[in-house]
Amino acid sequence: MENAKAKIMVIDDDPDFRDAITPILQSALYQVVTASNPKEGKEKILEEKPDLILLDIMMDSLFDGFSLCHAIKTSKDFEVVKDTPVIFVSAVKEITGSRFQFKGEEQGMSGPDDYIDKPVKPEDLISRVERLLKK
Amino acid sequence: MEETTYSVLVIDDEESMRDACCLILAKEGFDTDSAANGKAGLEKIHASPPDFVLIDLKMPGIGGLEVLEKVKEIDPNIIPIVITGYATVESAVEAMKRGAYDFLPKPFTPEELRLIIRRGVERKELVQEAETLRREKKLIEENFITMVSHQLRSPIVAIAQYFEVILGGMAGEISPQQKDMMTKARARLEGLLNLINDWLSIARMNGGQLVDRLKPMLLETLLANQIDLLQPLTEASNIKLVLAPTTGKTTVMGDEETLEQVFSNLITNAIKYNRPDGKVEISIKEDAEHIIVDITDTGVGIAQEHIPFLFDQFYQIDRSKRSRGDKGSGLGLTIAKKIIDSHGGAIEVTSKPGVGTTFSIIFPKPPSDLPNPPTTPVFRS
Known part of the structure; x- marks a missing residue:
């Protein structure tokens, strides 16, 4: 399997969510690294150079998922990882209404490559991850 | 607190009066301007509305009272103060009735003018503070x-x-x-x-966070997308879900996200409460003022006595008949109605027990000079 060793980074402030999502990804033989906030995520991304990032949006900090995603895609600091696919994983329904739509593009923000609602369905998550890794 | 510079316009036909007022107020830190008659004054107010306006009541041409009323129409936030040359109580009362904030009887001392304008500034600041608090x-x-x-x-x-x-x-x-x-x-x-x-x-x-987002959109695209998305639900009972032939270019003013929610909800209900091998037909029709989407099912129907309450929160026809594993909240129709209400439309229900039910979603017809909506479906999951 070509993706067998792909490394996935989960950035989420909810420890239970990190604990629950890890075995899902491991069941598909992915290597998992986690970070509990965007700041830690920022450091670990450069250190670990993951193949894909699962990113929560609403975290207890001003520097949220939107900002981190934008930084990954555009900032000089992230030049080496700028092509890493990012999937928003969030219970963001409450921010934008019935279904999530990334609105930041209107304000010049770079959006994610995909998004998925919490709680994630294992099959759905794996298939989206696989699709992005194949690109 | 930051010092704000306020502007004031003096409208008086007496040159000496205009100059004196401007001089006193400029010393108080105001941006001053003046006009020699009502017409010139109103033009200046139109071009750039000042914070305050001093209006002489007795002027040739457009009188002070008329200017006062026009000022209120142009910008109700301008604080008008009238100068009454013939200091009768009646004229002052009349001006106050018509929206003057205060009045200044001639002749007045510089100190009187300063007092009145300071009171006006306090008023202005209170209004602004209230507005800021309301927004916060x-x-x-x-x-x-x-x-x-x-x-x-x-x-x-x-x-x-x-x-x-x-x-x-x-x-x-x-x-x-x-x-x-x-x-x-x-x-x-x-x-x-x-x-x-x-x-x-x-x-x-x-909280009213919806109505300002309406933009022209193609109903056919929206409905076709929903039909695609909901098709899997029809399989269990072999329901036929179809869109009747349309013109293909029915445009309404709508908010895409919430309208998807409405149609998804109503079509899901029509599938869920249908009979096996039944049908759900969606059709679009219009009259002179409305565009109407009918969603018709061949289900058990709804008894007449329930129809007036269908859109109430948590209303359920028979709680005990609620199927196991039904994940509905009992708020779907309430939400649908609120969404359509905020589009300036209405939802109507007609039903014959044993035959089926039609939900009609009625939109006001958009103005005919609308730009064409995009026909390509938007980014979706």
């Missing part, structure tokens, strides 16, 4: 809804996520009985999440 309160209320719902959802989402892992067999073997119970428990959690989402939608709409 609204912002807090909106964020409050978002924060509460995030706090409510987070633990449920975490629990549901563990269920997914266990049910997916990623945490070891589980017995068939355990699996069955956990599947039921998961369905209840999903129901709870739906309830929170729906409650949130209602809270949002009560």
